Amino acid sequence: MIKGVIFDFDGLIVDTESTWYEAFKEVFWESHHISLDLIGYSHCIGTGNDVLYTYFREIAGDLVNCELIEEYATLRYEEKMGVPVLREGVKEYLDEAKQSNMKIALASSSSKQWVHTYLERLNIIDYFEVINTKDDVIKIKPDPELYHKTLMDLGLSPKETIVFEDSLNGLSAAKQAGIRCIIVPNNVTRNLKFENFDARIDSMAEITLSDLLKNLERKGAVK
Incomplete structure (x- = not known):
């Protein structure tokens, strides 16, 4: 029972996940002209940022500033999420x-x-x-x-x-x-x-x- x-x-x-994806997708395109793949991103959901950062480095190179990407994505997320x-x-x-x-x-x-x-x-x-x-x-x-x-x-x-x-x-x-x-x-x-x-x-x-x-x-x- x-x-x-x-x-x-x-x-x-x-x-929240759909809004986060749109936020990261926009920031990644604006900063690196890289299209953030939905399937690749979705495998990072439900766990910690270390997994997401590893994925970012895989698609944009080891020198990508993951913390800065997240900072800008957070601002975009807050704009989009609303109530x-x-x-x-x-x-x-x-x-x-x-x-x-x-x-x-x-x-x-x-x-x-x-x-x-x-x-x-x-x-x-x-x-x-x-x-x-x-x-x-x-x-x-x-x-x-x-x-x-x-x-x-x-x-x-x-x-x-x-x-x-x-x-x-x-x-x-x-x-x-x-x-x-x-x-x-x-x-x-x-x-x-x-x-x-x-x-x-x-x-x-x-x-x-x-x-x-x-x-x-x-x-x-x-x-």
Whole structure:
């Protein structure tokens, strides 16, 4: 029986990833006349900046100033992002999980300040019993440490929990922790080759949480 749900944040609860991609794409073209490949960039989502910086050096050379690129992209991101909006169905899933007395947690490779700022602006922070970010662990996704810690904090086993993710790195972390993972891709990660997931939906608005769990149970993914 599922007693807890764990959500990723960036790209899943709010589609920050599409805006970040557009920001980096514009800055890279303006500074280096290099077109930032969507698939290449999307493999860097859900983990730390070191992976993104490595990719930047691969496409622009070792002398590229990654910190400066990020600084300009951050300014462009802030211009583009505007008022954050929840992805479709997120609020309904949170409400349904709460009404079903499930424990609700968040596990993100972003910073605590970043995550808390958004959750407070969106007025959903009180839904989460546990919020773990990169500030709470040594290794972030795709390492499973974030999920191991979140399970421990919830007092639940992997079999009692499901994870919602939008990235390859997040999926890898969840599966290494032994947790069933539902993929909800965004516009940046939609074309990635996800494997070994337990279900995939385009949006949380397409199916209720209870019906999703029933479908998983019928497939034998939830017992």
